Amino acid sequence: MIQQLILNGVITGSIYALIAIGFTIIYKTVKFFHLAHGVVYTFGAYLAYSVISSNLFNNFKLKFFIGIITGIIGATILGVLIDRLVYLPLRKKKASNLIFLLASFGVFIFIQNLIQLIYGAQILTIRTGSIKEGHHFFGAVITDIQIIIIIVSFFLLIVSSLFIKKTRLGKAMRAVSDDPITASVVGINPEKTIFTSFIIGSSLAGIGGILISFETNIEPTMGFNAILKGIIASIIGGIGSIEGSVLGGFFLGLAENIGIWKIQAGWKDSISFLILIIFLLFKPVGILGKKEEGAG
Amino acid sequence: MEYLLHILVIVCIYSILSMSLDIILGYTGIPALGHAAFSLIGAYTSALLSLNLKISPFIGMICGGILASFSGMIITFPAFRLKGDYLALATFGFGIIVYSIAKNWVSLTRGPMGLPGIPGFKIFGYEIKEVWQYLIFVFIIAVMIYFLLSLLINRPFGRVLKSIREDEIASCALGKNTQFFKLRVFMLGGFFAGVAGSLYAHYITFIDPSSFTVIESLTILLMVIFGGMGTLKGSVIGAFLLIMIPEFLRFVGLPSSIAAPLRQMLYGLILVILMIYRPQGIIGKYRWK
Numbered sequence: 001m002i003q004q005l006i007l008n009g010v011i012t013g014s015i016y017a018l019i020a021i022g023f024t025i026i027y028k029t030v031k032f033f034h035l036a037h038g039v040v041y042t043f044g045a046y047l048a049y050s051v052i053s054s055n056l057f058n059n060f061k062l063k064f065f066i067g068i069i070t071g072i073i074g075a076t077i078l079g080v081l082i083d084r085l086v087y088l089p090l091r092k093k094k095a096s097n098l099i100f101l102l103a104s105f106g107v108f109i110f111i112q113n114l115i116q117l118i119y120g121a122q123i124l125t126i127r128t129g130s131i132k133e134g135h136h137f138f139g140a141v142i143t144d145i146q147i148i149i150i151i152v153s154f155f156l157l158i159v160s161s162l163f164i165k166k167t168r169l170g171k172a173m174r175a176v177s178d179d180p181i182t183a184s185v186v187g188i189n190p191e192k193t194i195f196t197s198f199i200i201g202s203s204l205a206g207i208g209g210i211l212i213s214f215e216t217n218i219e220p221t222m223g224f225n226a227i228l229k230g231i232i233a234s235i236i237g238g239i240g241s242i243e244g245s246v247l248g249g250f251f252l253g254l255a256e257n258i259g260i261w262k263i264q265a266g267w268k269d270s271i272s273f274l275i276l277i278i279f280l281l282f283k284p285v286g287i288l289g290k291k292e293e294g295a296g
Numbered sequence: 297m298e299y300l301l302h303i304l305v306i307v308c309i310y311s312i313l314s315m316s317l318d319i320i321l322g323y324t325g326i327p328a329l330g331h332a333a334f335s336l337i338g339a340y341t342s343a344l345l346s347l348n349l350k351i352s353p354f355i356g357m358i359c360g361g362i363l364a365s366f367s368g369m370i371i372t373f374p375a376f377r378l379k380g381d382y383l384a385l386a387t388f389g390f391g392i393i394v395y396s397i398a399k400n401w402v403s404l405t406r407g408p409m410g411l412p413g414i415p416g417f418k419i420f421g422y423e424i425k426e427v428w429q430y431l432i433f434v435f436i437i438a439v440m441i442y443f444l445l446s447l448l449i450n451r452p453f454g455r456v457l458k459s460i461r462e463d464e465i466a467s468c469a470l471g472k473n474t475q476f477f478k479l480r481v482f483m484l485g486g487f488f489a490g491v492a493g494s495l496y497a498h499y500i501t502f503i504d505p506s507s508f509t510v511i512e513s514l515t516i517l518l519m520v521i522f523g524g525m526g527t528l529k530g531s532v533i534g535a536f537l538l539i540m541i542p543e544f545l546r547f548v549g550l551p552s553s554i555a556a557p558l559r560q561m562l563y564g565l566i567l568v569i570l571m572i573y574r575p576q577g578i579i580g581k582y583r584w585k
Contacts, residue, residue, distance in 0.1 A: 033381055089572050097381040098327050099571050102521070105514060106567030113557035113564065120553070228392075231385065266400040273389035280378055280386050 003140040005257045011146050013253025014153035015212055019230030020237070020245035021160055022204035026079075028177040028240055029190070029197040030091075032100035036082050036107040037205055038227025039115075042220065044075030044206030045213040046115055049126050072206040079202025082107055083194065108223070116220040123217040149211045156204060161242045169196055177240065225269070232276045238286030247287055301427040307539045308434040309496050312441055314519040314531035316488035321517065322525030322580070323449055324481045325461030326375055327384040330391025331489055331516045334364040336398055336508035338490025339497035340405060343414045346498070353417045357494040364490025367394070368482035375482065376475050391513050398505040410504025414497050430499055437495065441488055446528055448484075457481060458526075511560070518567055524580020533578060538563070 019041060026034045048071030057063040086103055095103075134141040164170040175183040176193045184190055208226070212218075229252060234240075237248025252272055259271045279286060317331045341363045342356030351359075374386035398405050405411070417424045417433065424430050448454055459467035460474050468474050497503045515538070523534025542559040550558065570577065 033385065086568055086572070093572075095571070095575070098384060099575055101381045101384055102517075103568050103571035106564045106571065108564070109511070109514070110561050110564030110568065113560040117554065117557045117561070121557075235385075264400060267396065270393050270396045270400075273393050277374060277386055277389050277393075280382060281374060284378070284382070 002261065003138050005261050006254065007137070007140040007142060009254035009257035010250065011149055011215070011253070012257060013250035014150055015208055016229045016233045016253050017157055017246045017249025018153050018204055018208040019226050020233035020249045021157060021242060022201035022208070023227070023230045024234050024240060024242055024245040025160065025164070025173070025197050025204070026201040027234065029173055029194045030087065032097045033104065033231060035101065035104040035227055036111070037079070037201065037230065038223035039108045039111040040075050040079045040082070040202045041205040041209035041226050042112065042115060042223035043078050043209070044071040045209035045218045045222070046119060047071040047074040048210045049124055049213060049218055052126050068210055071210045072203050075206025075209065076199055076203045079198045079205065080195065083198045112220055112223060119220065121220060123219045125217050126213050145214050149215060152207070152211060156207065157246050160200065160204065161246070163200070164242050173197055229272060232272050236275060236279045236286050238288035241286070241288045244286055244288035298427055301431050303539060303543060305427065305431050305434050305499060307536050308431070308438045309492050309499070310516070310519060310535040310539055311438050311532045312492040312495070313489055313516045314523070314535045315441060315445055315528050316485045316492065317516050318520045318525065318528060318531040319445060319449065319457070320481055320485040321520055322527070322531070323454060323457045323461065324478065326478065327380065327387070328371070329384050329388040329517060330371065330394070330513050332508040332510070332512035333391045333394035334368065334486040334489035335493030335496065336394055336505070337364040337367050338493030339503050339508070340398060341490070342494035343411050343497040343503055344404070346415050347411060347413070353415065353494070353498045357491055360494040361487040361490035364493070365483040365487040368486025369479060372479045372482045375478050388510065391510050395505055395508060395510070398508070405505070408504060408506070410502055412502045414501045414503065416498050416501065434495055434499070437491070442528060442532070515563060518563055521570060521575070521577050522566060524577030527580055530577055530579045
């Protein structure tokens with residue numbers, strides 16, 4: 001029993017970490033809670049669903065592949081569009097974080113309901129072939145899809161943290177994160193860096209959404225839970241820290257799944273928010289984070 | 297006609313909610329994103345008291361308000377230590393926790409099945425049944441709350457609240473115990489939101505947790521911002537307009553499966569446009585810096 005719960009925690013945690021890392025990459029350059037990140041995740045999943053469930057191509061593998069690519073590209077474009085259409089005007093006005101947060105919430109509500117209007121409120125499923133029994137693994141059962149989720153997430157988590165640490169673009173991002181004015185003095189364009197961070201962050205969200213849509217079902221409200229968990233993971237890991245958000249994601253996934261060992265599954269969300277509030281009150285910088293304004 | 301009266305009752309209830317949020321959000325400048333939680337507590341307390349213990353809804357309403365007010369005390373603890381978007385997130389979390397308690401504590405609240413058959417208000421043994429009677433009743437309460445709150449905020453109490461909003465450190469320096477003021481303003485806002493929740497419960501006669509979601513909190517927040525933060529009139533205008541505008545969608549004859557998401561889309565769009573072009577709302581003077 002406990003092995004299964006830990007395994008479920010790792011699977012959930014890897015999705016949370018994927019959202020959290022995308023959120024953190026964006027947060028690092030823009031410094032506000034990009035709530036609409038959650039709807040980018042939903043959008044990716046729905047776009048992949050539309051292609052895979054359509055009868056455009058006869059070859060199922062090809063259709064599957066194109067569906068995934070369309071989902072990722074669509075999510076990326078949506079993320080960048082939100083930045084250009086909503087956040088850019090606000091940045092020009094030097095709006096406060098709270099205004100960004102609320103505008104982001106507005107975007108979230110708008111797109112989520114647009115998706116609901118188009119696809120309906122019901123749960124949809126992407127068929128990925130026949131149902132097979134999972135593999136037995138240390139007393140727990142794991143399916144093929146779950147193995148893929150874990151491998152893909154770990155791969156992306158490693159690649160994106162290497163990207164931030166080692167590449168020129170990643171260094172530019174960290175420079176803008178520390179001090180946008182000094183960064184622009186040494187020739188780093190903050191707007192361009194924000195643009196890049198939205199591309200990377202949103203594509204990670206899209207991948208997360210598509211991965212979860214193979215594992216469970218998709219519904220228009222799925223992004224809400226996802227982004228809340230992503231933000232909580234980032235905060236408890238230490239906001240703005242890439243390693244922290246990964247750690248926070250796994251911590252949250254494990255805490256939720258082991259938590260329901262003793263209490264009912266309906267309390268999952270309460271567990272994560274309780275963890276958030278405890279962290280905000282007693283350790284607002286998170287597990288790995290540096291001192292941040294606003295909290296504490 | 298009956299339907300129009302019903303909409304006006306809803307407008308009155310939302311006006312109470314938005315006014316009670318306005319003293320927290322607009323006057324004191326605390327970003328509270330979990331206001332529906334207070335109205336949930338008020339609604340459930342008063343509904344459960346009248347269903348299980350046959351207590352008069354009036355007493356239930358007061359009890360609901362008081363309990364909501366005490367839960368406002370809990371939310372003040374994050375407000376002591378956090379600011380800005382972090383505080384917004386913590387209050388958001390409070391809203392979600394209260395919602396999931398109502399949803400999961402099935403033995404008390406019947407969870408997602410909700411509480412049906414909540415009795416209505418009785419005045420001297422005469423039960424308020426007709427919608428127009430209820431409208432007069434709610435309208436009187438809303439007007440009373442309006443005058444009570446405007447009385448409060450025009451007194452030194454209100455001026456201290458505004459000083460906390462403008463510069464908390466400065467008002468601390470002038471010897472004001474700002475934390476105590478924050479506590480009181482949350483208790484006050486919580487109380488009236490609880491009353492509004494109870495008015496809703498006894499009017500609709502059925503409540504379930506889905507009427508008090510985070511989206512509901514956001515709707516109340518939007519009403520305050522739309523009308524203009526820091527003005528009670530603005531909150532009433534905001535509540536009126538944001539209830540009335542989506543009703544046109546229904547008049548056009550759209551089915552509810554289309555009208556419901558369209559209404560939410562409209563709210564989202566209004567929020568984004570307000571934030572970009574007019575963060576102070578229609579008649580407001582105060583805006584977040």
